[in-house]
Amino acid sequence: MAVKTLTINGEQYSAQEGESILSVARQHNIPIPTLCHLEGLSTVGACRLCVVQIEGIPKLLPACTTKVEEGMVIHTANEKLNKYRRMIIALLASEGNHVCAVCVANNHCELQDLAYQVGLVRVRYPYLFPKKTLDATHNDYVMDHNRCVLCTRCVRVCDEVEGAHVWDVAGRGINCEIITGLDYAWGNSETCTACGKCVMVCPTGALFEKGVNVSEMEKKKGFLKYIITARQKKEWVTISNE
């Protein structure tokens, strides 16, 4: 496969043809914040948090879905990018009901961590306080739409790794929501295997185990790498939970 050379933040790197900018950046420990992206799942470019600046291209492009090109000059961190990333987190905060103080995922939440990372001191936009619901019909887990950021990690892990495809996305714009099957209660789902993968990959407190209290829901994602390594290489190697 052809090798491409490119510049990231003033340094030269080489990458394989077809690789994403994010993949190259991760290999060289260049930090780019991500939310919908998760190693082991397909890439959808939904959250736009990983936007980077490429010289000669007027708009910002997501690092996760943009493939490397010969001679690309990329900037992954500057005031403009940070401003847009802060804006994205502020919009996510304003369009859900993210009340950290009473959330099961408090202190173990990727949205919270990202807010700190981008320096979200306060949200300027009006909070929408949407009337969202909570589905507690499943025996083991709860889906709280108030905390959902529509990253679709649950949809993808269920489809691509578990193979059950219980979750889907319905509605548009502000009415967009994650649904079970053809939009019936999770507890009535005949396809759900109750494996809990969706709960573990969820970045916020939207999906959690029944019985956990404030700050108690810690997501363990190590299983994903374990399963994928096992499938691809036929090696069953324990991988520490990150």
Next chain:
Amino acid sequence: MSEIIKKPKVATVWLGGCSGCHMSFLDLDERLIDLADKIDIVFSPIADIKTFPADVDITLVEGAVTNDENEEMAHTVRKHSKYVISFGDCATTGNVTAMRNRFGTAELIDRAYKELADICNSIPNDHTLIAQLNEQALPLHHVIRVDAFLHGCPPTPDEIWFAMNELLQGRIPVFKTQFLRYG
């Protein structure tokens, strides 16, 4: 010629919050004695002062703006304070106080005073005594201009101590790296 050094005037205000931020302030413990040497508390729920004075240097505001009284107070605070600090998560994001916003106030008041009441299930309507709820509880900076934000539910005594010392030295504290947190 000797110069009289005036102590900065500090106020703390309790709007729509649980008073947890004020409790955390009191948890400064013995540091309160040091602080008392450096500042004059001119208005606070823990001091018996009826009206908000003019020319306050620093005001810490706990809680979201949730009723007409809060709103009036917020404007008074802004008018008479050099620095206004959002004190804790309710003032900064609305937090728990704003969880009622997805219901209408009528539905809310019915639930509190009628549905869940064991006795006297009627809605209090003397608004000279009881503040009237605004349609939505809002973060302080959505109502008035705010100069700095002290995060947390509640902010820890160490965070409050750091912020107070920064403010007393004339610096607006920036919590981006050190103390930025929610919850």
